[in-house]
Amino acid sequence: MTRKLWGGRFKKATDPLVERYTSSITVDACLARYDVQGSIAHATMLGRCRIISRADSRKLVRGLTRILRSIQQGRFAPNPRAEDIHTQIQQTLERRIGPVAKKLHTARSRNDQVALDLRLYCRDAAAYLTDDLRGAQRALVHLASRYARAVMPGYTHLQHAQPVLLAHHLLAYVEMFERDIERLRDAHIRIDVLPLGSGALAGTSLPIDRAFVAKLLKFPRVSRNSMDAVSDRDFALELCSALAIVGMHLSRLAEDFILWNSVEFGILELDDAFATGSSLMPQKKNPDVLELIRGQAGLVIGHLTALLTMMKGLPLSYNRDLQWDKRCVCESIEMTHDALIVLARLVQRSTIRTSQLTALLHDDALCATDLAEYLVERGVPFAQAHTIVGQVVVAAERQGIPLKQLGLAQLKRFSTAFDRRALAVLDPRASVARKRSVGSTNPTMVAQALVNWQKKLKRG
Amino acid sequence: MTRKLWGGRFKKATDPLVERYTSSITVDACLARYDVQGSIAHATMLGRCRIISRADSRKLVRGLTRILRSIQQGRFAPNPRAEDIHTQIQQTLERRIGPVAKKLHTARSRNDQVALDLRLYCRDAAAYLTDDLRGAQRALVHLASRYARAVMPGYTHLQHAQPVLLAHHLLAYVEMFERDIERLRDAHIRIDVLPLGSGALAGTSLPIDRAFVAKLLKFPRVSRNSMDAVSDRDFALELCSALAIVGMHLSRLAEDFILWNSVEFGILELDDAFATGSSLMPQKKNPDVLELIRGQAGLVIGHLTALLTMMKGLPLSYNRDLQWDKRCVCESIEMTHDALIVLARLVQRSTIRTSQLTALLHDDALCATDLAEYLVERGVPFAQAHTIVGQVVVAAERQGIPLKQLGLAQLKRFSTAFDRRALAVLDPRASVARKRSVGSTNPTMVAQALVNWQKKLKRG
Amino acid sequence: MTRKLWGGRFKKATDPLVERYTSSITVDACLARYDVQGSIAHATMLGRCRIISRADSRKLVRGLTRILRSIQQGRFAPNPRAEDIHTQIQQTLERRIGPVAKKLHTARSRNDQVALDLRLYCRDAAAYLTDDLRGAQRALVHLASRYARAVMPGYTHLQHAQPVLLAHHLLAYVEMFERDIERLRDAHIRIDVLPLGSGALAGTSLPIDRAFVAKLLKFPRVSRNSMDAVSDRDFALELCSALAIVGMHLSRLAEDFILWNSVEFGILELDDAFATGSSLMPQKKNPDVLELIRGQAGLVIGHLTALLTMMKGLPLSYNRDLQWDKRCVCESIEMTHDALIVLARLVQRSTIRTSQLTALLHDDALCATDLAEYLVERGVPFAQAHTIVGQVVVAAERQGIPLKQLGLAQLKRFSTAFDRRALAVLDPRASVARKRSVGSTNPTMVAQALVNWQKKLKRG
């Protein structure tokens, strides 16, 4: 039996099976450094408020600082037999500085302690995930800039819709990641609240100074209700939810790239260093990285569902069900971090096959909408123009040729409004250039967007 | 076969089964008023930009305004045979103002139109759900104020932990709802972006004025990338996620009240108007409303999962899978709205059985922590004090009496540090009063919190 | 205020808001016919066991039979102001046959009644969904038979892997649907248990004959524990779970067909009657039906999550949270039913562009594995053969030609083991023919599989 922070009330030792089952060490090891940071602030405050002596406070801080260094240097391995990471750190401290270590537990409960640790972790993650998203944006802008003038078929329903700039397509993802960053920023504000000092649920009668601890740990706000503070995991849910949306965005980008990388689309070539082979089929060069990113979205969505389900219907205040929160939160954070970093590099090193883009644009039905608008300009009502061009498309399809090859004579059979300039309309590059609405695929506007993003994403 | 906005390209009529399966009218009827509002702004802009004549623009606006009035007066029933609500509105307009109605479709696609409608709907919902949450806060503050001095057992792990004020417990929920309101406000900012003018995916070549439309519809921002704009549902996901958290909060409050309303807890009595009976058991007075609220959280969580799953792995840009988004979004909004309103009234009208609170407080083991802290003040290290009091608790339990009845003599057997004042510590009301940390259950602080909330929640 | 089946204990009328919120009529209308069937059996038993008089029993049965007929003829509309469908049916009965109707409520509670109704509904659904799945299998076998000899690229990671028969690819889905049918059959066995007679939770003291009711309603088993019987929804969860897997299969088939229907793959052409157009782009012929089927999987998965979440952590026995079960179950059933029927017809009427299959097979890297196996037959260890062929593929890729065009001379530079017959190996049709393992794409085996399925699926 390992040592515990409680026991006087118990007549029997805990069943070893229970010890193993309730141990959270594999789950909460990710909190180690944050636990120590929180304890340093707490110990400092206890001394300053004379709840313990200044000397004891200094001893605690010194001991904790050494542990923090071990953790940062990767020399602090979680002990699989410890009850949890907090207990392990406490015991390490006791071994190092003796019984004074026990004073750290003054005016603090594990309920507010673990709430603090998880907030510190989430706050940190929100920051580095933002960097990761910026990295992914940079890679996309970089790829878009390399092929700034490339035109490709734009898709709706995975069908050729209208010509667009490849850069426009890629910048759509830059916009998504920008919203993800905004969501992380908003989540950060609600993460950034100090729960420590809430005790087990009711607060404490000791003269602690929560504002001082908040200042030490750089929290702009202090929680206002102790029962809420120890049982609140909204901040974790909000982060998980933001990451589920990041995951969804990543899965869409992965899907696009997997499609482009197929023989049939043939638009994108992965760098060999970012593809994998088959143990059986010698010709295979598989987009495994992209598939793993796409699939990973499922796991992150599952974790969000799990955390919501776990909390649903729990009475106030703290309940042990919450121990599992870390399994959802930590894995979602780590997986998203990994995926964003590997994705950024993969995007950076990908090649677009512009010749294949040109080949795909031979399907000039992509410009059918332009042809209809051309008729509208010549006075044909839109609905009628739509019908006429629909029939033109079917005619070309039947003959197995592009619209252009129908020639003016055939076009005139469908409407006398067609004249010489009709055929010029059927040029994808011209189609793109004609667009003029804000946010459209117009090349000047897209070029400007690229410049704006490059400026914004320049590293300080 | 109903009329459609497309068709020239098709050699055959749509299969009736397909018409039925692809119809979204039952799903998107909730968008009717927003669709018309968007169309009025679009038509106004078309006239102002001379894309259509001023006279035509006026005709369109007049016709649409009449339809809007029908909708607002509940006189516009969705036609189950229409393809979708947009088509039904368009056809109604055509019947009323003739062929000019077709001009409304200039420089607009259903992709940007439906994105606009859903945003208008979500924006509206974010506003009224905020009001609903304020209402729930008001009811909780009201109930808390009625029993401002009532002390009750505070629970962790559903075990008696420490005494707290009932008002403190109730205010924990007020804090949760405050965060919900913050999340809705943040979501609102990202909802509040105009997608109209993005066309099907590429923008348009017609000289539209998106900023003007934004001004008419009170959107502070205009979307920056047309491909993103037509396929983005982040705003809906963010709203659904905020509502899933609201649902989780509601389920916890419902759980607490269901427990309190049980014979065993006996703390809370529901107003007869908010309880239901049994068809078989004459004595039953069931908290069905609370159970429905608790269960509803499951549905809202399921809708969030559904929407995320639906979008996962979709290539750009618009795909018809998104049609189902409305089923998730609308139902989540409506259910949350209903639950908040009925909950507020139920809370408002509930009665606390203070005599039962007093009875529950006879379990003075609730003050065991106070007794340990008392020993600490007398120089006993906390860990040792914790063990001593644990043994005291076991002794009382064995004799089946409260701690207080052990008397000083027995206490002294466990530790000589106990003196006369030990017994006075075992008073729940004193325990509460001793708390002094910010956010604690200290009565003065809770009273102040009540005043602050009352001020904040005062109606305009 | 509507009439209720309870009330004596209540001093106040139910709040109208509560009535609206707790009403389940929109949710449980789908149970109408099953409710009446169950009541007919119950009334028959009451008479036979002399709990009520034979005459009263007959009156009840006659009245109920008339209501059943109204329902079957679509003449029984749910009344939005009724508390639930059971109450509405009860009231209708009272209007029709007078006070004797009240006797129907003898020895029955709404708890066991609604459990029965839901089981009858699920049992029925399991049967017709099985038929729907058979229909989808038939359509796939039909399409596969029409193109029984067509060879296509087989994909892993959406990359060309090895040649396969189109029929082999389609039959993979037939296998999936077969497992779905097995799961429905297994779920059916656990659905098929009579809960009626369990009372509210404890059973009844009246001399009912549950075995007789079971016989009337064709239930082979009777529930063994009344508390379990009224709160068990495993059968619904199991059905929802089976439908979530069906939905997943449908989404994969939809994805394949959407890909095949793209310009880039160009393998499949949808019948015009099963495609939809665009209001803006005249050339569009969109696979909306397939996208809706793919997206729908998200909703069904969400409903499964919802139902599990809803039930999680509920104490025994019946709780009102369960009212929402119908929303998950009924919608999942109806959506799956619709999707299977529309899919079957769509598959049946689709056309494969065999010329495009031939074009895609020009990529003879598909046969790289065959080339490696050819080297193995000539004594080269597999790992080495794999490396050699990998280099051959790169060489061909660099020159932008199929492997075949490298010619024997070039091949020999990579390995002297290549001889004249090497080039013959690079033929997709030969590759397929060489396969001989059970379950492989070998044409004779696939033909046999088609025959077996046709026999199995022949309509009675």
Next chain:
Amino acid sequence: MTRKLWGGRFKKATDPLVERYTSSITVDACLARYDVQGSIAHATMLGRCRIISRADSRKLVRGLTRILRSIQQGRFAPNPRAEDIHTQIQQTLERRIGPVAKKLHTARSRNDQVALDLRLYCRDAAAYLTDDLRGAQRALVHLASRYARAVMPGYTHLQHAQPVLLAHHLLAYVEMFERDIERLRDAHIRIDVLPLGSGALAGTSLPIDRAFVAKLLKFPRVSRNSMDAVSDRDFALELCSALAIVGMHLSRLAEDFILWNSVEFGILELDDAFATGSSLMPQKKNPDVLELIRGQAGLVIGHLTALLTMMKGLPLSYNRDLQWDKRCVCESIEMTHDALIVLARLVQRSTIRTSQLTALLHDDALCATDLAEYLVERGVPFAQAHTIVGQVVVAAERQGIPLKQLGLAQLKRFSTAFDRRALAVLDPRASVARKRSVGSTNPTMVAQALVNWQKKLKRG
């Protein structure tokens, strides 16, 4: 860079980041023993079919058998730098038996290999989880037998409904676990199909004998379609779904026990060895184990959602997204296994406070239904009896006394049908005894059920 099973086609080494990201070793280590078992069968077959020499086959089998032993003895640690567990095993084999090890890879791809491994793992798990469920049933039957005659309030809506036997309540969970066992048995049938021999997707041209491998590995069936076989994870989904329902059952049982263990209910006492304390509050004895079990249901539900979401919309055949399946499946299996074992012991060692049951039964409104039925026997129609008793209940409530204490005189004021025997009806034990329907809480029937279960659950 670690060694891989592929590479000839690649001009560059894999990026180290990609190696780390695509590595699945932490996920698939749980498959180690199954991988070796499968390989032994495969190697045996290769020799028997003369695809490799008998001597080589024997060498492979001997080498693999030694590895299997290492694994079984816990001496085979996953190498965090290996690509996956299959590669690590392959490399270990090569180190031990030299280049002949490479021949193991004949006529097999990682796609069918991993499908086999996962099936072997799931098949094993279905077996030991069944044992675990039997253990939980045994513990419940044991507890029920110890208190076979104890009567308690039965709850609906967490309100006192009717008296039931404690054993009846506990046996409801035994029924649930029985259905869980049935579901595992059904899942087992669909797990129990051999996928090996399907190659990467198309089968193989080598003369393998799948039926022989099936016999060696005790699979009664062989998969019929190679494309389906390598991409099918239905069996894993079905297992996860069965475990999600197990988790839901466990969460309900945990909830009941947490409630019973509260001060307010006071029905159940946990053994000290199965409870945990608080680091702050000395009196606390918390049901952490039960809370962890309850919360764990959320994780298992989340994993099911994840796996479904992951597979949704994937084209045929194998895609790397499936790598994550193991994370969902293995964790769900292991968590469920742990929870069932710890729960069984906890239940076994719990104590029921029968005196508290007696105290709770003083609330004789529990027998209100009996009183109504008593009036029915005296000729009062049920609806009227229901109303009368409802009023009686209110009267007692107002006076704060049990119904019994109202006395006959007062009862008669509500209905003249009341006579002397009315008061005798208000006895919970009599109420239970009066029940006579099959599956009811009737003591004789419950005793019989206990006997039946004891017989069924008797070990070996």
